[in-house]
Amino acid sequence: MSQRRQFTINVEPHVAEIGDTELLFQPEVMGDEFLDAYEDLQETQKRLGVDVNDLAGVEPEKLRLIVASLRVFLARLMLPESADEFLAWDVVKAGKVVDSYPTEEEAEARAAKLKDAAVRVGGMRLPDRVLVQLLEWAVELYGGGSRPTTSSTGSAAASPPPGTRGRAVSRSKGSTRTGGR
Known part of the structure; x- marks a missing residue:
């Protein structure tokens, strides 16, 4: 028996409202666009030896480069007119x-x-905290809610279909068969 499943593709842009400004983000990011942009952001951080979770004591020039790489990352996910305004x-x-x-x-x-x-x-002047919030939001939108660690080819195998029994022997006495039942 054949199966049918419908998949939806977002066609409306995601909107980040910042004051009176709306920044429009791509409705869907195809292929590895998100991962490529995120990897570039991480490479810049590694090259500079900066941990974005601990910016205390970071040299101002390195901080400028980190902010620039963050802006480039976000602009790559925006629609062109918003990217031009933002960066x-x-x-x-x-x-x-x-x-x-x-x-x-x-x-x-x-x-x-x-x-x-x-x-x-x-480009658009924003407090650093807003840039960080935009980063977190973009990761949630395009990265499935958590920061990616590898390319999409490194995905975990699919779970077995529901109702499929495993072949392993249980060591639990509560799940062993008893005679006469």
């Missing part, structure tokens, strides 16, 4: 923003043409 790359000279660009590469190219210019992550 920008600023060219800074003498403490002032000279230009902003949608990609780090464009900002780096501009900064290289200016003397003593640097590139900093820019």
Whole structure:
């Protein structure tokens, strides 16, 4: 006998309301998009030797890089118009923003043409606690509620169908058969 099962794909974007701003996140993330973005975030943390659960005493420059990688991670999961509002790359000279660009590469190219210019992550200004809350929410949405540790190919085997009896012998006296029953 054939079986039929219907699967639903989300088509409405997820919405993060921050004050008067709504950031739209992809309704579904296909393939390994989430895992690839999350892995890049973890690689940055490892490369910098920073534990995001303990940021006390972290050098300010390393903290800036962690915040930038967090913003890039979140922007990768957003719809393009929200990503453009949320993340920008600023060219800074003498403490002032000279230009902003949608990609780090464009900002780096501009900064290289200016003397003593640097590139900093820019875009929507948010407290760090909100960025962390957005991270936790994104992990819940796309990662099944917990932080992933490996690629999706490392998934556990499916559970046996309900009602299937195991073949192991029970050592419990309460579950052994008794004569005459």
